Amino acid sequence: MDLPVMPPVKPMLARSAAQIPPGMQYEGKWDGFRAIVFRDGGEVEIGSRTGKPLTRYFPEVVQALAAALPPRCVVDGEIVIVRGSRLDFDALLERIHPADSRVRLLAERTPASFVAFDLLALDDVSLMDTPLVERRRALVEALGEAPTGPVHLAPATTDLETARRWFDQYEGAGLDGVVAKPLDIGYRPDERVMVKVKHERTADCVLAGFRFHKSGPVVGSLLLGLYDGQGRLQHVGVCASFPMRRRQALVEELEPLRMESPAGHPWASWADEEAAAADRMPGAPSRWTGKKDLSWVPLRPERVCEVAYDHMQGGRFRHTAQFRRWRPDREPRGCTYAQLEEPVRFDLADVLSGPNG
Known part of the structure; x- marks a missing residue:
């Protein structure tokens, strides 16, 4: 060439x-x-x-x-x-x-x-x-x-x-x-x-776990969930953009919610690689992450946070969501997919037939 x-x-x-x-x-x-x-x-x-x-x-x-x-x-x-x-x-x-x-x-x-x-x-x-x-x-x-x-x-x-x-x-x-x-x-x-x-849209999500940051024992990302029509808490993505001081404070703030093991957690099956991959759990293996540490800390799903997101893809946030605020006024069970705004369908063929000049 x-x-x-x-x-x-x-x-x-x-x-x-x-x-x-x-x-x-x-x-x-x-x-x-x-x-x-x-x-x-x-x-x-x-x-x-x-x-x-x-x-x-x-x-x-x-x-x-x-x-x-x-x-x-x-x-x-x-x-x-x-x-x-x-x-x-x-x-x-x-x-x-x-x-x-x-x-x-x-x-x-x-x-x-x-x-x-x-x-x-x-x-x-x-x-x-x-x-x-x-x-x-x-x-x-x-x-x-x-x-x-x-x-x-x-x-x-x-x-x-x-x-x-x-x-x-x-x-x-x-x-x-x-x-x-x-x-x-x-x-x-x-x-x-x-x-x-x-x-950008907002959604109230259940906080169900977190991962440590690659730099040390501070919060790297919060793991988010929404309840589906069968009452199952589905992993929908993460929010991860926090100043370092906030990452440190979150460890202490979330300590009362930490579980000693995933037993009893809605995502307990993450340890089963096949189940994790099928349900897109946070511990699922990935061709993109290779040997990256995907271990996570389970939290009792009792706290709700509001996050901003751009759009959904396959039942998950397409990109990393942005933390907005805690929602102590919301019950976790009320955080369902029903709250999400659906864009009006538009045929891709009509996009590609647009102006080319």
Whole structure:
């Protein structure tokens, strides 16, 4: 492979904001694996956000990219899986598997797609220093003959009102929110020069345990639960962003709730790896965490906290929730999935048929 921009390249990043800023290019925030694709003739390599290759995990995407992209190019985008009319991140996670036979089986059962949204190089020319408005124009031209199947061009607009409408509508198709990109800057790897605006909602959750922080005997994350329709407490995620002084204080504050063992705890079956994985318990093994310590301290599920979250995926918070406050006025049994706001469904096909200019 011999391209004007060679792997690995870390993608350009975004910082969070509460409002969509004016005067930028706007796109949906895709909920998938960020991927930078390098194609040089018959060679295709897919780099992840960390620079590690994703190529072996998505053979069907490699094949589609070889058919759709220009012969020599570097493209920034997102690998996604669509089920029904919306994105499915859980299905995407299943694709990171060590067994090649499993990867190829899932490539047939749950094929992935690639959504392109930036062009870093074309033929023998690097576009890294080219303003976004020109890179976008070149990307549209380069993918003009791309099929409507596994390779897509991300819709983009410079109209603020359209971006606001997308922010409301696209969540129903599984997107995270909206990304705003400055029109006049080049591509800046690993720099937070874009702006992301995500949905935020609140939920009252049962505190059912915690993990210690990697730095020592202070709280690292709180384990959160919600009761389902059968009265079972389901693990829905964690909240973890605390100042160090607060982490230290939480250990003492939660001491009265600590249990000597998981026996009698709603998640006592976490020690059984198969049961833990099936119910997504906090002690379940993970291909992503490897040998990371996933041990946790069980707490009597008697305290309720309010957390902020962006959206749900497969019955869990898609990202780490943000602690807001304790809710001593709430009963744990009242913390159910029924309180969660459901976005209005929106067909992903309508997202991908948006403006491409």
